[in-house]
Amino acid sequence: MxxxxxxxxxxxxxxxxxxxxxxxxxxxxxxxxxxxxxxxxxxxxxxxxxxxPFVDSHFHLDATLSLGRPRLNRSGTLLEGIALWGELKPLQSVEEIVARALRYCDLAVSQGLLAIRTHVDVSDQDLKTVEALLQVRDKVKDYIDLQLVAFPQDGVFRAKGADEHLLRALDMGVDVVGGIPHYERTMADGARSVRWLCEVAAERGLQVDMHCDESDDPLSRHIETLAYETQRLGLHGRVAGSHLTSMHSMDNYFVSKLMSLMAEAGVQAIANPLINIMLQGRHDTYPKRRGQTRVRELRDAGISVAFGSDCVMDPWYSLGSADMLEVASMGLHVGQLSSREDMRWCFDAVTEIPARIMGLEGYxxxxxxxxxxxxxxxxxxxxxxxxxxxxxxxxxxxxxxxxxxxxxxxxxxxxxxxxxxxxxxxxxx
The missing domain is CATH 2.30.40.10 (Urease, subunit C, domain 1)
Structure with missing residues (x-):
């Protein structure tokens, strides 16, 4: 033969x-x-x-390679990045988003990155980002597995009509239900958004991946609600919480309870080392928090934990190169994962583990x-x-x-x- x-x-x-x-x-x-x-x-x-192949289970392809347009993020903070993205959205065209995304996909292929889960902003009525990335998904399907998350960047209830826009995005063919509960106007609205979004996913048979508690506030505990709704609705193995940085500020007693609930519900975790080490702890003097969620503890509690890159040359992060080994290296250093077994596990956190979280077939x-x-x-x-x-x-x-x-x-x-x-x-x- x-x-x-x-x-x-x-x-x-x-x-x-x-x-x-x-x-x-x-x-x-x-x-x-x-x-x-x-x-x-x-x-x-x-x-x-x-x-x-390398797998990036948390990225923002709609904003990638937009660094400097319409201006630079001078403070380097998360909130200025969100404001800057709001300035860019009305200026960019579908064609521009497609062109930037395809350039990034070329770079990804050169780095052996052949599967990406990207969050797509659905806050605006025109849904240009959705239209663009649906085109990109079709163009790259022969060489990249591209999974789209309906992401209400401005809050599903905070931004007028965002809940309706999210449903339209799913009707257009977006794959996963996203959210950002800590950006809603109140903690109660954040919990309400988690409940509604999980119900949407359950009704449609979809996965869930929420930006959850990307904050230094130890009282930002929407991951607890996400674990509860996962359990209530039978979404075991279909739900991921991304970032989870408030966990680095929570007291150990609560975290021990929280991780048990996450493991029981089969909730998965996606840390984003490059971005969170850069954006978190901005209000700290010294000692200054590392910013990354409790990767080792989550893993040891039986929870699937992956590393994502999040951003490359966009309003939030001016660096990056589509190299998931750079992401693994930062996660290793920040998490002090320095034993031989830990270091090998960090390689799995950008290959096998995110592939399972995304549900990639034949990987x-x-x-x-x-x-x-x-x-x-x-x-x-x-x-x-x-x-x-x-x-x-x-x-x-x-x-x-x-x-x-x-x-x-x-x-x-x-x-x-x-x-x-x-x-x-x-x-x-």
Whole structure:
């Protein structure tokens, strides 16, 4: 038999080495050492890491790459970012949003990021962002799994008509119900929004992903309401709370109760390390809070926790590069996840775990799964997080859709090697 593609001598995230991966008709047909077959295309991995694609379970594609338009966020704060986004919305066209989003998708492919859950602002009557990202979802469907969340950025009850706009967005084909309860006018309205949005999701058979308690206020406890409504409506495994930063300020007794409720309801958590380390704690002098939710504690309580990137070059965050390994690295550092097991888990938090949260079908490096994968210039997940390596090959449905050259330095030093490969520096084990 002649396969479409064979990757030979690969290392896998689970520690296996010397593995061949044969791809046929868009799927993994065989995954074992020394496959004795031919292929139309053969890639020698040279013992480098082959990973399933990176997954970003929390992003804002409608605002990405808009940095500087109509002005810069001078304070760098969350609230100025929201105000700036409000200034940009009436100025931008559907065509502009589509063009920016597609440029970002090109960048994502080059980084091996082939699945994105993006929140789409549905606060305005014209729903330009929804129209634009529905077009983008269709344009990139052959190489990126793009999941859209109906997100009422200005509050589903705070902004006039936002509840109606959200329902229209879902009718247009948006995939997931979103919310932002801590931005409603009162705590009571926030709780009311969680209840209504979960009821909408239950009625329509949809997933839920809410911006929840993105605040330093320990009394912002909408995640408790989200866990309750998940349990009440039987939405187990279909609900995620994103950000959850108020948990870093809550007392430990309440958090212990809260995590138990989340685990019981099957509520999942998505932390956004780059953004929250930048935006949270702005009212603190010293000591200054880290900003990230309690990643280790949530994980250890049996809750699925993923890392998202949130923003790249937009009103809230002027940096970013679509590199989920940068996100994993920040999450690792902020969460002090420094054991070997913890660091390997951080790699899972930008691959396997968000894929499960999004419900991606056919994801993973197993026989019968989709032939989507990334060849990295690294030997293992920890080295990948440390090095942020080149993506030597990005593969979708068994076809190479992006390639990079190996990163090698040419040295001109007396009595030293002429070439330096950064992967030569490895721990002694």
């Amino acid at each position: 002649v396969f479409d593609l064979i990757i030979r001598n690969a290392s896998l995230p689970d520690g296996r080495t010397g593995v061949d991966i044969a791809c046929d008709k868009g799927y993994i047909a065989c995954l074992e050492p020394n496959i004795s077959a031919e292929a139309v295309e053969v890639i020698d991995a040279h013992s480098m890491l082959v990973s399933p 993973g490096l197993k026989k019968g799964k989709k032939a989507d994968m990334v060849l990295l210039q690294a030997h293992d997940p920890i080295e990948a997080i440390r090095m942020k390596p080149n993506r030597l090959a990005v593969i979708r449905a068994g076809k190479v859709i992006s390639q990079m050259e190996r990163r090698v330095a040419h040295l001109a030093l007396s009595d030293r090697p002429a070439l330096l490969d950064p992967t030569d520096y490895r721990p002694q084990e």
